[in-house]
Amino acid sequence: MKKHIILALLALFAVMSLSGCGYNTMQQQEEEVFGAWGNLEAALQRRADLIPNLVQTVKGAAQHEKSTLQAVVEARSKVSQVKLSPDMLGNKQALAQFQAAQGELSSALSRLMVVVERYPEIKANQNFLALQHQLEGTENRINVARQRYNDAVKAFNYAIRSFPNSLTNSVLLHLERKEFFEAAPGAKTAPQVDFGTES
Numbered sequence: 001m002k003k004h005i006i007l008a009l010l011a012l013f014a015v016m017s018l019s020g021c022g023y024n025t026m027q028q029q030e031e032e033v034f035g036a037w038g039n040l041e042a043a044l045q046r047r048a049d050l051i052p053n054l055v056q057t058v059k060g061a062a063q064h065e066k067s068t069l070q071a072v073v074e075a076r077s078k079v080s081q082v083k084l085s086p087d088m089l090g091n092k093q094a095l096a097q098f099q100a101a102q103g104e105l106s107s108a109l110s111r112l113m114v115v116v117e118r119y120p121e122i123k124a125n126q127n128f129l130a131l132q133h134q135l136e137g138t139e140n141r142i143n144v145a146r147q148r149y150n151d152a153v154k155a156f157n158y159a160i161r162s163f164p165n166s167l168t169n170s171v172l173l174h175l176e177r178k179e180f181f182e183a184a185p186g187a188k189t190a191p192q193v194d195f196g197t198e199s
Helices: 002-019 023-061 066-081 092-118 126-161 165-174
Strands: none
Touching: 023 066, 023 092, 023 126, 023 165, 066 092, 092 126, 126 165
């Protein structure tokens, strides 16, 4: 009887010590990183889904702007080819490649919006206005999703490095640090605005 009580106490102690070691917390935080990444991918997919409609709307009114339209289509195609699964979120090179493809698409879309400014008939087109509004909303969602992903990564990376979680991770889990979604190269430089006026 005494042996059963000792075993029960040892089991209770083991369970209590495991609950304080961060085992479940670290796994929950890794799942939050994966969930935030999934939300970011969903927002990026929404943008990619809007692009063909946007291109078709502009194509009808600005046929001689084919190079700009082609750049958008090619950038969208490149984005769809660069896949990044949640288990690759610790791979800095893979994340940089993914971000570069997304940056090219953002740049091509910016050039497309400049083209649109030259054509009042496009800006007056109700389909285009609706698509432009959806695209702007999607860009805002992407920004929020990036911030939430980075917040989840920050919490996770801290959790696996803090004591006693770091011990639990090194002995039991072997979870790897995740990479942040960083700004595109050149994002820190203010854009040059040229209104075509000469001094």
